[in-house]
Amino acid sequence: MAVASSGTARVTLPTDEQILIMREFDAPKHLVYRAWTTPELVKRWWHANRGEMTVCEIDLRVGGAWRYVMVVDGGFEVAFHGEFREIVPNERLVSTEVYEGIPDAEELAALDILTLTEVNGRTTLTILVEHPTKEGRDAHISSGMEDGMQDAMDLLEQVAGSLR
């Protein structure tokens, strides 16, 4: 595919406990890795236009912690944290991911495996998210649904505003 724009993410569910996210970027892998692991840069994209990142801490070493907090438009706060388990600079990053908003969050931590592969200056990024249970996996995906709902609400608000 000879397209300049990189297109949409592809999400598949390889097993009952997994989520696989894939996307191609028009940049070499060391830059994708930098954008992924540098707090000032992460703050610029992780919000997905849904709010503002108020905390972005990344202690990039095995055993080091990361924590992201975002205030979603509309006021509520979502927070995630985890620990780095494996680091191969520019290629592979394995970390745990805990969503702080649920009871027993630590036990329900997911494992995120980020892989970057470069061909001709373009990088394919994959994230394999492994949850300990199917329920956890499903809840994770449903949280994306809420995002979708949030979009719909925003749109509705705009439309309503234009009617005034």
Added chain:
Amino acid sequence: MARAATTADAFNAVAEPRRRQILDVLADGERPVNDLVQALGLAQPQVSKHLRVLREVGAVDVRDDGRRRVYRLNGHALKPIHDWVKGYERSWSERFDQLDIVLAELNQKEEGNGSGE
């Protein structure tokens, strides 16, 4: 595992690995029951049970072809699952769109440095 009552919804229907396997086989085209029995390596009554669940939610359709019963996939019934994943996919897509902007900038800086050296 004890067989719980199956509610008529697509999520429940595909929660069973064997039923997903049936859908995978049918994704290549319609097949008679015997083919499915062979493909899955299960006894016919078990396969029939799974097919019944899939039929209840409309995930497969069946027609009679002489003495054979032939099953085919009905993707439309699986749309709720597709939609469910789509919401999640969209939030990542938007996140990655932002990342594109950051990367374009990093690319530019790097090229700038390269030509300056």
